[in-house]
Amino acid sequence: EPRFFWICHFGAVDRHHRQSISYIVGSCEIFFCFYIAVFLQKNKGHMMKVVLLNGSPRKGNSLEILLKVEKYLHEKQIDTEIINLNDFNIKYCIGCYKCVLVGQEKCSLKDDLPQIWKKIIDADGVVLASPVYTLSVPGILKNFMDRVGYAAHRPEMYNKPALILSTTSGIGTRIVIMQLKWFELVGLNIVASKGFLVFPTGKDRSKVAAKKDKDIEKLVAKLESKLNTKKLQKPSLIQVISFNVFKLKSTFGKDAYRADYEYYKDKTYHINIKINPIKKLFGKIVFKLGMI
Secondary structure, eight states: OHHHHHHHHHHHHHHHHHHHHHHHHHHHHHHHHHHHHHHHHHHHTTOOEEEEEEOSSSSSHHHHHHHHHHHHHHHTTOEEEEEEGGGSOOOOOOOOOHHHHTOGGGOSOOSSHHHHHHHHHHSSEEEEEEEOSSSSOOHHHHHHHHHTTHHHHSOSOOSEEEEEEEEESSSOHHHHHHHHGGGGGGTEEEEEEEEEEOOTTSOOOHHHHHHHHHHHHHHHHHHHHHHTOOSOOOOOHHHHHHHHHHHHHHHHTTTTOHHHHHHHTTOSSSSSOOOOHHHHHHHHHHHHHHHO
16 A cells, blocks of 8 residues: 555656656756766867977987877877977077076077977977987987076976987987986976887888887877876985975075075975975985085
């Protein structure tokens, strides 16, 4: 009998309130469709972008590697922009030190550097590629690093995932990769690095080409994983020590290092993040010893 009562009662409710229920269901459907449309539009407008920097004066093997990286990034629906440094007007650093002392906006050299650096800052990720020139990076790339050297004092980006790639027909990729890890000081999170052996003719044998493609695909997968990770990478020991060295220097020389002093004076690190206690202790020791 109770079961029969509830069945009859539900039927009565259904008959009396059918129009109201239909209205509610219809409203929910409209709201759901609107929400999906807004969500898709929002994500469409925030498509991830990776800047690929070719540090070679030529458009040769390093660019070829970047083009392969670009292909795999596009397959993952990631937007890209390749920057060939040699296509831009970047004047040689004259060592005036104005960018460090009073701010990069006071640099006397007027050229294309600010627009290149802004592209890197605005990007979600970076890929740096360089050939080996006499066991070092090419002059055009070294000059670029000199020109943005102030960013090691006052990092303008933090935790931006990056790949470092180097090409050679002989030796030296490890040395070049170590040199390019300087970009950690400006805040880049080096996800992975790889040196590639290339033939002087620019044509790989089939097996070598296949392995190279596989290696690049794996590198891109690592980069994509970091791009999709919202968790901040905790600073390395060298980053913590570097922070305290620059803070110490700016504290003692605050009259000369005005830009650095204003940047560091109220900071315990570049961003608000939990630091490993041992690394933090090392940083404090460096600072305290310097103050003696």
